[in-house]
Amino acid sequence: MLGFLIGEAVRDLRRAGRVAVAAILLTTLSLAALGGFWLVSTNVGLAAARWRDRVRIIVYLRREPATADAQALVERVQAMPGVATVRYVSKSEALGTLKQVLGKDASVAEQLPTNPLPASLEVTLTAEGATPEAARGLIARLSTLNEADDIGGGIDWIERLARGRRLLDIIGLSVGAVLAVAAILTVTTATTLVLHLRRQELEIMRLVGASEVVVRLPLLLQGMLQGLVGAVMAIWVLIVAYTIAGPRLEPLVSQTLGLERLTFLSTQTVVVLMFAGTMLGGCGGWLARGRTEP
Amino acid sequence: MIELHRVWKVFAVGPVKVPALSDVSFRIGKGEFVTLHGASGSGKTTLLRLLYREELPTEGDIDVLDLDVPSLRGREVAGLRRSIGVVFQDAKLLPGRTVYENVAFVLRVLGTPRREITPRVFDALRAVGLSARAQAYPAQLSQGEAQRAALARAIARKPLLLLADEPTGSLDETMAAEVIDIVKDIWAGGTTVLFATHQAAVAARLRQRTLTLVSGRLVKDEG
Numbered sequence A: 001m002l003g004f005l006i007g008e009a010v011r012d013l014r015r016a017g018r019v020a021v022a023a024i025l026l027t028t029l030s031l032a033a034l035g036g037f038w039l040v041s042t043n044v045g046l047a048a049a050r051w052r053d054r055v056r057i058i059v060y061l062r063r064e065p066a067t068a069d070a071q072a073l074v075e076r077v078q079a080m081p082g083v084a085t086v087r088y089v090s091k092s093e094a095l096g097t098l099k100q101v102l103g104k105d106a107s108v109a110e111q112l113p114t115n116p117l118p119a120s121l122e123v124t125l126t127a128e129g130a131t132p133e134a135a136r137g138l139i140a141r142l143s144t145l146n147e148a149d150d151i152g153g154g155i156d157w158i159e160r161l162a163r164g165r166r167l168l169d170i171i172g173l174s175v176g177a178v179l180a181v182a183a184i185l186t187v188t189t190a191t192t193l194v195l196h197l198r199r200q201e202l203e204i205m206r207l208v209g210a211s212e213v214v215v216r217l218p219l220l221l222q223g224m225l226q227g228l229v230g231a232v233m234a235i236w237v238l239i240v241a242y243t244i245a246g247p248r249l250e251p252l253v254s255q256t257l258g259l260e261r262l263t264f265l266s267t268q269t270v271v272v273l274m275f276a277g278t279m280l281g282g283c284g285g286w287l288a289r290g291r292t293e294p
Numbered sequence B: 001m002i003e004l005h006r007v008w009k010v011f012a013v014g015p016v017k018v019p020a021l022s023d024v025s026f027r028i029g030k031g032e033f034v035t036l037h038g039a040s041g042s043g044k045t046t047l048l049r050l051l052y053r054e055e056l057p058t059e060g061d062i063d064v065l066d067l068d069v070p071s072l073r074g075r076e077v078a079g080l081r082r083s084i085g086v087v088f089q090d091a092k093l094l095p096g097r098t099v100y101e102n103v104a105f106v107l108r109v110l111g112t113p114r115r116e117i118t119p120r121v122f123d124a125l126r127a128v129g130l131s132a133r134a135q136a137y138p139a140q141l142s143q144g145e146a147q148r149a150a151l152a153r154a155i156a157r158k159p160l161l162l163l164a165d166e167p168t169g170s171l172d173e174t175m176a177a178e179v180i181d182i183v184k185d186i187w188a189g190g191t192t193v194l195f196a197t198h199q200a201a202v203a204a205r206l207r208q209r210t211l212t213l214v215s216g217r218l219v220k221d222e223g
Helices: A002-016 A018-053 A067-078 A091-105 A132-143 A156-197 A199-207 A212-257 A267-291 B044-051 B075-082 B099-109 B114-127 B143-155 B173-188 B200-206
Strands: A056-061 A083-089 A120-125 A148-153 B002-013 B016-028 B033-038 B059-064 B084-088 B161-165 B192-197 B209-214 B217-222
Touching: A002 A018, A002 A156, A002 A212, A018 A156, A018 A212, A018 A267, A056 A132, A067 A083, A067 A120, A083 A091, A120 A132, A132 A148, A156 A199, A156 A212, A156 A267, A199 A212, A199 B099, A212 A267, B002 B044, B016 B044, B016 B059, B016 B217, B033 B044, B033 B200, B044 B059, B044 B161, B044 B192, B075 B084, B084 B143, B099 B114, B099 B143, B114 B143, B114 B173, B143 B173, B161 B173, B173 B192, B173 B200, B192 B200
Parallel strands: B033 B192, B033 B209, B084 B161, B161 B192
Antiparallel strands: A056 A120, A056 A148, A083 A120, B002 B016, B002 B059, B209 B217
């Protein structure tokens, strides 16, 4: 019976002709747009996560503590929530680092009468601590330390990147949603056309006592089939675009996002897109079914 | 098998109420062959549509196969219709399917096991003398052949009751005679038949109990 119903759905799809093709193309377009934004968003997210790992908060100290005091201070900071690691940087180590940075101009530092650089603590954050709220809380706590003179660093710029990513997600979802509605309406039109073409068959089916499931399931399956074909085509479009454009975008991606290469959508995301396409089509088929209730 | 008690069917056309059937009562027993005779517009089709619940009566009781037809819902309606074969004046064959496929289609939608379909289709086609035309499309059939194919489709399900709505209405005398003979054969096989016709000659040729409708009223029950 299921084979017969699927056969009827395929037959209906062929009958819908150009309208079915238009519905499939619109589904392809909406899912390709959605998938495209998803791909960019995923990579921005990867970049943000990578940068978040490199975030440091620097606690500049009023005066250089004795070794034992420095160790005690490190332990106190280490115990604060959201702190992953704490490293004490003495004044001399800071000056050494400056000289390394200055390179051949390091002699400038040697001419200084005294070392002007403060001792400091380099604090890295845990995954939970690397949110703007948690980082602000930690900075507030670090500011209360008697030894602290000034606090540098933070993750506000990463937050701006995350906001950009969210904006990208919203744009992607909005464009995808508009195209998805268009796809649903086109599938509905294609299914309604098939209903019109099949009215004699439906009449016969009802006349001989076919169950409503048998009468209506091919319409739903036809819509789902259109959606699935559209989704497969959208994924194919994304793969082709990724294969062609990916290598060419590598330098740009490396400079802007700090990633070696663009990452393609995960298998899970591909499955979600295919499921979404099938459901989009099913929705269209279902709507047509509702409108043609005899 | 069929029992109607004081059945009325009134259609509302805007503010005007048009009675299609007025106070119709009769009973048809199992295995009977009954002709329903009346001019066009006398209410024959409406009466048949009430029997397979394509219409609901405005008033009155209708029992078919021991089922209270007006009270049936959803699946029960489908169940009733599975026991009834219906043929129409215009055959209603599906144009994109062959004769074989037209008959097989109804068996498939009713979930008949695949292995049973072909033998049952050919049994039905043999019964109407159409097995040689199994692969023909409806457009390639004469009107008589199309009507025989519709009969094959109706009997392939082995219905207990056959409702024939003017099956000879658009056929010439020879073709009509062929169809009548086939319907009589089906009846001889044990199926109860209600045969609607506006043709007095056909009613006479059937030589069976005849119910006569005039303007929606049952005026005669004879034979």
